[in-house]
Amino acid sequence: MFQLGKTIVSEDIIKKDFICNLSACKGACCIDGDSGAPLEALEAEILKDIYPIIKPYLRKEGVAAIEVQGTHVISESGELETPLINGADCAYVIFDEKNTALCAIEEAYNQGDVNWKKPVSCHLYPARVKEYSEFSAVNYNHWHICDDACTLGRELQVPVYKFIKEALIRKFGQDWYDELESIASSIK
Numbered sequence: 001m002f003q004l005g006k007t008i009v010s011e012d013i014i015k016k017d018f019i020c021n022l023s024a025c026k027g028a029c030c031i032d033g034d035s036g037a038p039l040e041a042l043e044a045e046i047l048k049d050i051y052p053i054i055k056p057y058l059r060k061e062g063v064a065a066i067e068v069q070g071t072h073v074i075s076e077s078g079e080l081e082t083p084l085i086n087g088a089d090c091a092y093v094i095f096d097e098k099n100t101a102l103c104a105i106e107e108a109y110n111q112g113d114v115n116w117k118k119p120v121s122c123h124l125y126p127a128r129v130k131e132y133s134e135f136s137a138v139n140y141n142h143w144h145i146c147d148d149a150c151t152l153g154r155e156l157q158v159p160v161y162k163f164i165k166e167a168l169i170r171k172f173g174q175d176w177y178d179e180l181e182s183i184a185s186s187i188k
Helices: 042-057 058-069 104-110 119-124 144-156 165-173 172-188
Strands: 002-003 007-009 093-095 101-103 127-131 136-140
Touching: 002 172, 042 104, 101 104, 119 127, 119 165, 127 165, 136 172, 165 172
Parallel strands: 007 136
Antiparallel strands: 002 007, 093 101, 127 136
């Protein structure tokens, strides 16, 4: 672990390799697990605002889940999350012709219908950020469903922090990322 501004960062972000391999996992991170994607308070408001725009992109099961639960939910631990369909798929998941899970929000973004890509927690994956009162902890989250992504990352020698560069800049800013790169070169 090392400190970078008001963040404590796991060295695994630098030392582990990762490139999403959707052809292998089919987007399992969006349909497996027991909770929705973590949301920041502002993101929950954004979801409320853009829901009418992204609704046509959603599956009927996603629309039904959102109509019952809302555009976001509060978990038992008090955290904001995306709602789930029957306790499994994220309500915002759609599938392509190869049955790969994709994000309806991101699809609306790619089509130019909204200017918000998706929750930053999704964009940052496999990194997870835990907010504390004085700092943020940035950790690598290894999940067996991403083993193919780890293998591909090793083959192509792409560390986690480079794979999620855009998301890290989105979350922490360009200066923070530039300093991370400097620390990474001294560690490697």
